[in-house]
Amino acid sequence: MGNAWIIEAARTPRGRGKMGKGALTGVHPQELLAQTLNAVVARAKVDPAAIEDVVAGTVSQAKEQGACIARNAVLAAGLPDDVTGVSLNRFCGSGLQAVNFAAMGVASGHQGLVIAGGVESMSRVPMGSDEAGIDGNNPHLRKKVFQVPQGISGDLIATIEGFSREELDRFALASQQKAEVAQKEGRFARALVPVKDPETGKVLLEHDEMPRHGTTYEALAKLEPSFVGMGAAPVGPNGETLDQIALARYPHVGAIQHVHTAGNSSGIVDGACAVLLASDEAVKAHGLKPRARIRAMATAGAEPVIMLTAPAPASARALKKAGMSAKDVDLWEINEAFATVPLETMKKLDVDPAKVNVNGGAIALGHPLGATGAMLLQTALDELERRGLATALITLCIGGGMGIATVIERV
Numbered sequence: 001m002g003n004a005w006i007i008e009a010a011r012t013p014r015g016r017g018k019m020g021k022g023a024l025t026g027v028h029p030q031e032l033l034a035q036t037l038n039a040v041v042a043r044a045k046v047d048p049a050a051i052e053d054v055v056a057g058t059v060s061q062a063k064e065q066g067a068c069i070a071r072n073a074v075l076a077a078g079l080p081d082d083v084t085g086v087s088l089n090r091f092c093g094s095g096l097q098a099v100n101f102a103a104m105g106v107a108s109g110h111q112g113l114v115i116a117g118g119v120e121s122m123s124r125v126p127m128g129s130d131e132a133g134i135d136g137n138n139p140h141l142r143k144k145v146f147q148v149p150q151g152i153s154g155d156l157i158a159t160i161e162g163f164s165r166e167e168l169d170r171f172a173l174a175s176q177q178k179a180e181v182a183q184k185e186g187r188f189a190r191a192l193v194p195v196k197d198p199e200t201g202k203v204l205l206e207h208d209e210m211p212r213h214g215t216t217y218e219a220l221a222k223l224e225p226s227f228v229g230m231g232a233a234p235v236g237p238n239g240e241t242l243d244q245i246a247l248a249r250y251p252h253v254g255a256i257q258h259v260h261t262a263g264n265s266s267g268i269v270d271g272a273c274a275v276l277l278a279s280d281e282a283v284k285a286h287g288l289k290p291r292a293r294i295r296a297m298a299t300a301g302a303e304p305v306i307m308l309t310a311p312a313p314a315s316a317r318a319l320k321k322a323g324m325s326a327k328d329v330d331l332w333e334i335n336e337a338f339a340t341v342p343l344e345t346m347k348k349l350d351v352d353p354a355k356v357n358v359n360g361g362a363i364a365l366g367h368p369l370g371a372t373g374a375m376l377l378q379t380a381l382d383e384l385e386r387r388g389l390a391t392a393l394i395t396l397c398i399g400g401g402m403g404i405a406t407v408i409e410r411v
Contacts (some may be wrong), residue, residue, distance in 0.1 A: 001159035002109055003293050004107040005277060005280075005283055005293050006377075007278050007288050007296065008044040009274065009275040009292070010036045010191070010192075010273070011193065011371070011374070012032055012193060012273070013205045013209060014209060014210055014270065015123075015209045015210075015269060015270045016270075017122035017267070019124065020275055023209055024123070024195055024317035025194075025270065027153070027204065028124070028181050029058075029069060030064070030073045030076045030122060032095045033077075033272040033274070035196065037073060038077050038079075039349050040115060041079075041115075041275040041276070046286055047389045048079050048080055049278075051114070052084070053111060054070045054074050054086070054116070054274075055070065055102045056073065056373065057090065057093075057094025057117070057119075057373065058089070059370045060125045060126070061089055061367065062121065062125060062130040062383060063129055064125055066126055067127075068087050069085075071086075072085070072088050076198075085105070088101070090388075090402070090404065091399035092369055092372060093398040093403070095117055095406060096341050096373025096374050097110070097373065099377055100294070100308050100404070100406060101116065102114040103297065106277050106282065107140070107279065111277075112278065112279050113276065114277050114287070115275065115278060117274040118368075118371040119272035119368070119370055120270065120275075120368040120371050121270045121399075122268045122269060134149075134399050135400075137352050146305070148242050148245055149230060149367070150399060151226055151260060152230065152231055152243065153246070154258055154340050155258045155260055156305075156306055160250065163348065165225075165257075167343070168339040169217060169220040171262065172339050172363045173216070174356065175360045175364040176211060176213075178212075178358060179208075179365055181359075182209065183366050186381070191382055193300070196266035203272040210365055211365060212364070215263075220263040223394050224259055225291040225384060226261050226265065226377060228260055242368065247346065249306075250282075255301075264339040265338045266361075266362035266363055267338070267365070268367070269365075269367065273371045274374070275380060290411050292409060293408065294409065296406070297321075297404075297405065297406045298318035298321060299314055299317055303401055304401035306401070307397070308338070308340070309355045310351050311341065311345045311404075312348035312403070314343065314395055314403035315393055315395045316343075318393065318405040318407050326349045326351055328391065329391050329392065329393045331358060331392040333380045333392065335362055335367065335395070336362040342356060343359070349388075371393045380393075381408060381410065393407050
């Protein structure tokens with residue numbers, strides 16, 4: 001096996017994911033991804049004709065995000081006709097899985113230059129647009145495993161681990177504060193490509209739109225729990241509530257403490273990201289200067305009702321493949337789908353909180369489902385370079401009880 005080199009990356013700012021209220025809601029998701037494709041090609045100074053494939057993660061593959069958005073984004077970008085595209089869905093891990101699949105292609109020697117990443121326009125194609133739920137509406141599967149919504153799973157984890165509402169809100173506050181510092185210091189400047197109106201060329205958004213500068217703990221503490229009503233909803237075959245269904249799998253818990261709110265959970269946003277990967281041969285042939293290499297990657301499964309606990313085993317598996325321990329990692333990006341996810345991952349792996357999400361995370365910046373994993377990888381690489389550090393681990397929880405992790409090493 002050869003190396004999978006990271007050559008360049010580009011991402012859009014994250015725009016608020018509510019139709020008419022965010023700067024990117026007027027832009028078709030194909031165009032969001034297309035603009036990052038063009039940006040990464042321009043930044044790397046490569047011949048577009050040398051790109052063999054585009055691998056794009058998208059979770060809600062319906063409506064405007066259906067019809068193989070990767071190939072249509074290639075066409076929208078004006079890349080050569082012989083550049084192919086493929087779309088994938090590993091729920092919230094899709095963007096990182098796209099990078100990992102591309103890395104497999106170039107490291108194996110079967111491909112030379114591949115762009116990977118993802119896109120999600122959560123304003124134009126809201127969650128649930130595919131009308132499939134998390135289990136594809138399969139009644140036979142539902143009899144075996146009745147999967148509850150992720151908010152219920154997040155509250156279940158917090159209850160089991162003993163994470164209090166205050167602890168979650170303090171973590172959320174830190175995410176906002178770190179993101180505010182990062183924005184004011186221009187730490188995302190290298191990553192961002194301003195999104196332009198495809199028709200007029202007018203710049204629509206140059207910075208992440210979601211963070212709330214000046215957030216206070218007192219303001220977070222006033223927010224009502226988001227999943228109380230959902231947990232009390234009778235949805236089971238015999239009228240069982242979602243809380244009761246979750247507790248049937250974890251009867252020792254007694255009762256679920258609903259502690260997640262809109263303030264300590266990830267924000268709904270629009271955005272796209274593209275990462276250019278190259279093989280050893282492609283680096284030489286095109287005179288490229290790699291920024292980092294993929295050192296290891298892994299996925300891992302977990303019990304599907306609790307669902308969100310697999311980042312720890314996925315990270316442990318990737319670290320083992322890399323011949324590393326958690327203490328060897330300089331920086332961590334643990335997706336903040338809910339505050340409990342990074343807290344549980346740090347607890348299980350004994351990770352120093354000072355190394356985690358140092359520029360804030362999805363609680364402050366937002367979580368554009370199919371693009372987030374690639375964005376986190378780019379964020380980690382930029383910060384490794386800024387601090388002169390060597391290694392980072394990127395990990396995300398995934399619906400259905402999965403986790404994904406990638407270890408990168410800066411050149």
